[in-house]
Amino acid sequence: MPYVPVNELDMYYEAHGDGSPLLLLHGGSGSIPEKWIPFFTPRFRLIAPEQMGHGRTADLVDRPFHYHDMAEDTVALMRQLGIESAVVVGYSDGGIIGLDMAIHHPERVSKLAVTGANARFDGYTRENQEWARSFDPGTQPVSDDYVRLSPDGAKHWPVVLGRLKAMWAAEPSFTNEELERMEAPTLLIIGDRDIVTPEHAVEMFRTIPGAQLCVVPNAAHGVMPKEAILRFLQEEAASAK
Template identity: 40%
Template sequence: MASHVDIDGHPTWVDDRGGPGVPLLLLHGGLSNSDELLKSIGPGLAERFRVVAFDRRGHGYTADTDAGFHYADMATETIRVLEEVVGGPAHLVGWSDGGIVALLVALKRPDLVHKLVVIGANYHYDGVVPFEMDPQSPLVQELSNAYIERSPDGAEHLEVAFSKTFAMFGSEPTLTTADIAQFTRPVLVVVGDDDVVTFPHTVSLYEALPEGQLAVVPGTSHALPLEQPDVLAGLILNFLAAAEPPHTLIPIHRARPPG
């Protein structure tokens, strides 16, 4: 059921699909909205989990404020949703900016996190291939139309949202591998083989995680959840259902010292 919920004094659009099992919170990407994940991978996850999603401030059906966009604020917003809507810990599945937010939430409030899945996510802003978004490109047109269709702020606010987003992209996040090494929860890192997040950066994220797993999906880009939703949902379901740590015949990254 979708409705606006007061989160720290701000009406925030939340969609709680209900369902059996442990809560699973979907975290959408930047300049995006929850509908994309709910429609692509949501159905594949809803059979086993209570799927919840929300539109962060200035995204989707949630209105903006005068404040800039910052990942730390988004993490705080997500923590409030976990506390007040979900009612406790959940699996976090985050795409792009949503993956960054998931990492920050897990660092700040590990008690609210079971497992993490981060899709096309960077832990530092220098981990993304420099690229320009052509205003006339199909991608930008699709993002713009989706924003205008949903935003309570109207079409005239679109330029403000883009400006805030790209200002954040240029200076955040600023986590280090030492920060990532503090994670105590299992994390699945998923990336497309033609993602905007560089392979060295993705591998450094995976290698820094004490309980990490890595999946590179062939023939996909940063839009992986839209391009291969069934493949992605399958990877997520297998990861969430599996006992940790994985048992392999030739452990290298997961090798443990005797005792």
């Protein structure tokens, strides 16, 4: 089980396959999405980290959750592993981390595919905005994966959710100017019943230079059209030759 020291963390990650590097970034309160690994490993060297307080990476309770800090942790992991640049695929919070990396470390992100990710808090549906501000971390059932994986133990689950709530209720807060500076070819994916509104996804699509938008019909938060992502990555690779 490989751990790497980054920014006071012992960050857990897994590496699978061969080829050019692809970073797979999980969603909030989640862990490495194991079911997606076999799809990418025939074509890429897949690197899948677990963020602070997620999966097998312990929490640091004196350090608040911020998307930018998680992005910096991920970039630090890349440095430790000797990865100069990678394709980044992120789901939900992982997609937001990918956006932050593409904004602040454009040289590290060769291509970016994000699903269910927003650029601002008001990009959520009204219902999800209200939920993010009002849900009670102490009443949420503990995740089976958290019980199985976390070094902090099941009792720490409400603490992590409380810290995530503070982040979810205030972030992300990317400006249009920041999105306009993005250089990586970007694919935005959203379900038409996502917690991120289609209108916000269209706004991001129009703001990020050269972005592509994939709206999946009859799909909610969590949609991961792997074939669409692979087509996007292959098209960009072909155009670069």
